Amino acid sequence: MNRDTIKGQWKQLSGKIKAKWGKLTDDDIDVAEGNFEYLVGKVQERYGIARDEAEKEVREFNRMP
Structure with a gap:
């Protein structure tokens, strides 16, 4: 998913x-x-994680069927 x-x-x-x-x-x-x-930024903010980690999570979510 792109x-x-x-x-x-x-x-x-x-x-x-x-x-x-x-x-x-x-x-x-x-x-x-x-x-x-924006979604990456909000995940980072709400969960207090590094930007790289938030981006990784959102990218992995995007790959889900």
Whole structure:
């Protein structure tokens, strides 16, 4: 799944994102609206992890079927 796919399927993915990263608020997810960089930043912020680790997690999430 690439960044364009994320944007196109955001509504469907938002539920999976909430399940994976429960600390993200509905507002976080609504504002992200398929923006890879914003989502990485919010995962980093909410979970207090390094940017590289947050990016790795989001990339791995993108690979999920």
